Amino acid sequence: MYKKVFSLPLAVLAIALLASACVGNKKYTALQSDYTELQTKYKDLDLKFLNSQHELTNAKSRVTDLEEQIAQYKSNVNSLQAALDKCLTNSGQGNANIAKLVDEINASNKYIQHLVNTKAKSDSLNMVLTNNLTRSLSREEMQDVDVQVLKGVVYISLSDNMLYKSGSYEISPAAGETLGKIAKIIMDYKEYEVLIEGNTDNVPISQKNIRNNWDLSALRASSVVQALQNDYGVDPKRLTAGGRGEYNPIASNDTEAGRTRNRRTQIIITPKLDQFMELIDKAPESSQDGDTTVTEQDTTTY
Template identity: 40%
Template structure:
């Protein structure tokens, strides 16, 4: 009996030992599988952590870049605003200059129109058929050139009766333009002259100019404030004084009718200063 029980005990122990070994093997295999999974998970975790750190750096970079872009946009907006303001000021200044130039051109155009009307009026009043009378526009003013043989006797500064008829027509036009001035210029040839009254051609040219001015003022009722006598002697000839015919052409009186110089040029100067100041 004892032997049977001992055998049974040994068998039980042996069976128990066999089951534990099998279970152990299974557990060991399971443990290895779990360890492999853990190792794989660890690797993945480390990879994720590395990627996370990289992403975090990238996010920081993007945040900084975004901040810089926002700041640059603000600066750009400021610059764009200032640029727009400067452009607007430049355009406004350009408009003002254009306006000044336009006013200046209008003034010149108006003056030219008045000059043209004046020439037409003079040609109608005085006539254009007389070869001793020439009416034209030079340097923006109306000029009436009258040969001396129509105005004076040779070497004289006394105005002839025939000349007074022509001067009356000129006076009519001058009187219709009270804001205009009338300069009377005496011109001679280069033949010297000297007598008890006249010292030289300067004297003759000036006295002829003042004689015509006196006729315009005293006999033809031209306002003396509009009149300017001037003598040019022989120094502004039309042609060379190399023949009797040419000397006759140079002996002349020139009547210049023009807007009052001070008023017109004051306006021009003012507009030009405004242009330069912009």
């Protein structure tokens, strides 16, 4: 984790105070103006630093995902190469079987390349989506919103303190502006599905109309879904609400800080599942007699 290097020396403030007592109004006004300008530059640099940290975290996540996929692809190619080597040593199979195996390897490599290209397009869209969202949020909003990309899925985690009234599933008026910015991003990426997932800590709820934390988490997710639909015009066919109660913690419930982190609502943005199923259906298939069938690859942008 990079350490912030931006600081505003206290000496500037001391000089300004000293100047106000020792120099005339004109010089004092000039010093005050310089101090105000330095404050503005400091706030801008601090915000840019925060955005850079988010972008670096997302970039590391994408690199890890690509490394895992490349390792899998290499393993597949090595397996096919081993089969080819075995075929070459078995002269009784003849050149016909070798040619068929080569064709199968080529077809598999072509499909693998198509998957790599498709994932690269998806990763690029996710990066643009994430950058657009983080840049639209203020520094204060970023304290209650965490944006991550994990294995091709965008996770937007919102703290309950910001979203809801205390002990309730009603959305607070203060959360409206932040939800509006998130809704705009969702509207811009119409080919993505959106899952709203409620999470709580393990402290039992004690309200007459709410049975337990399962109820609370599901009701909170439903409140966000209905706000996105009714207040911001998001197509309800793209939305799903779910509650996970206390059973999906990201921190220990033994401390107040941990319980605060666990009380969250996640907006999960993911490409439509049927698009990936189409890719799987288009994988090259080998017939029983050794012939390889290669289907035309889809060029849909995700």
